[in-house]
Amino acid sequence: MLNLSFDSILPSEIQSYSGHLILTTKKESPKKCEKPLLNEDIFEHPPTVIRGKMMQKLNLNLEEELLILGIDPGQQIGLSIFYCSKEIESSFHSSVEGLVLHIIQILGGLRAKRKIIKIGNGNMTIAKQIVTMLNLKFCSSFELEFVDEHKTSPKIKNFNQRGKRDMLSAKYISQRDGYRYSILPLSMTG
Structure with a gap:
């Protein structure tokens, strides 16, 4: 529904991943991560809220919220x-x-x-x-x-x-x- 391209990686590859945003489970989420990270519970929200939360995480030099x-x-x-x-x-x-x-x-x-x-x-x-x-x-x-x-x-x-x-x-x-x-x-x- 969001029509996003993605890479599938292993939990051990999260720290070295070159992408912009990581979606993972809470269980597989590293304690510290320099990349913006979202957990699977985001899918409890409607697609519009998911898009907005992704924009927040990516901090796309957005104008006033x-x-x-x-x-x-x-x-x-x-x-x-x-x-x-x-x-x-x-x-x-x-x-x-x-x-x-x-x-x-x-x-x-x-x-x-x-x-x-x-x-x-x-x-x-x-x-x-x-x-x-x-x-x-x-x-x-x-x-x-x-x-x-x-x-x-x-x-x-x-x-x-x-x-x-x-x-x-x-x-x-x-x-x-x-x-x-x-x-x-x-x-x-x-």
């Missing part, structure tokens, strides 16, 4: 996720609840100085459902922007083939600015 989620609300909900200025996911979801559960995994799984959710204002009913459900189920703060989504839907042949238009709209939404709100979890605000 910023996690931006662009959402195009509608019948099919487009989602675009940028982590440290790189798009790490483009997907679409058919239910608000499924989307919110996925977003919670991403927000909870990735470390970032700022976590910003940008939602298009084209369908405020669904946008408000997403925000309400996030506020009820996610126990940390995040920033929220409602973004003008005028001219974010590209003209694609075959209407909305496999959600392409919704995903592209979400990407455009993630790059726009709107009025920013700080959302504090209900556990803090009562």
Whole structure:
């Protein structure tokens, strides 16, 4: 699912391995290792979180740790996720609840100085459902922007083939600015 190339090595070869990142079991992990190392428990996370954690480990001279989620609300909900200025996911979801559960995994799984959710204002009913459900189920703060989504839907042949238009709209939404709100979890605000 991640489409990564890799080398298979023995535990005794870890210290001399010339690659950039090592994935191993906790049992076979050396006590000290100069190479960035991840253990097999990383696969408990969704692929997007795994990509982000790999970026963190590799320390790719990334810009400010910023996690931006662009959402195009509608019948099919487009989602675009940028982590440290790189798009790490483009997907679409058919239910608000499924989307919110996925977003919670991403927000909870990735470390970032700022976590910003940008939602298009084209369908405020669904946008408000997403925000309400996030506020009820996610126990940390995040920033929220409602973004003008005028001219974010590209003209694609075959209407909305496999959600392409919704995903592209979400990407455009993630790059726009709107009025920013700080959302504090209900556990803090009562």
